[in-house]
Amino acid sequence: MSGKDRANINHADVATGTTQYVTVVIGGQLFGLPINQVHDVFAPESVTKVPLSPPEVAGVLNLRGRIVTAIAMRRRLHLEPLESDQTMMAVGIEYKGESYGLVIDAVGEVLNLPESSREPNPTNLDQRWAEISAGVHRLDGQLMVILDVARLLGAMMSEPLAA
Known part of the structure; x- marks a missing residue:
């Protein structure tokens, strides 16, 4: 998708x-x-793998000739790792001029949702999700947590390395 197409979507x-x-x-x-x-x-x-990287950094990968930092989202959310026989999936994003691949379990679909149905985080939302969330949408019996890339990567990348 070109920048012009993205601007048209926005x-x-x-x-x-x-x-x-x-x-x-x-x-x-x-x-x-x-x-x-x-x-x-x-x-x-x-x-x-990258030696001495934060635990959430799975390593780096090559995406069409670009070096991309792979973020293990399960580790970031303090969840058990995937079974080794499951296919790894990733979503490529940019943050502060750097490329990242968020390693996830599965990709779903593209949803077009009204801003009026967006809600603040519920008070009972798991703290691991609330700290990286920009709100939620309630969908047919399911809660979709909106990932806030700045909160997700900003806090993680600013943490000092352990001595």
């Missing part, structure tokens, strides 16, 4: 009062990423 969002989300599943929970933040959805072939 303009349409304002005009219609809706936001498009790419949905992903992590640990059985549905999450949504605003589509204007998603650059790629892919199945990484391999991840190269």
Whole structure:
């Protein structure tokens, strides 16, 4: 998707009062990423470990010639790792000029949701999810947590390394 196409989507969002989300599943929970933040959805072939990196950093991977930092979302959310026989999926995003691949369990669909149905985080939302959430949407018997990329990566990347 080109920058022009992304700008057109953003303009349409304002005009219609809706936001498009790419949905992903992590640990059985549905999450949504605003589509204007998603650059790629892919199945990484391999991840190269990086010594002394934060535990959430699974390593780096090559995405069409670019080096991308792979973030293990299950580790970031303090969940058990996936079974080794499951296919790794990732969503490519940009944050502060750097490329990241959020390693997730599964990719869902693109949903077009009205901003009027967006709600603040419920008080009983798991703290691990609340700290990276920009609100929620209630869908047919399911809660979609909206991932806030700045909160997700900002706090993690600013943590000092242990001595």
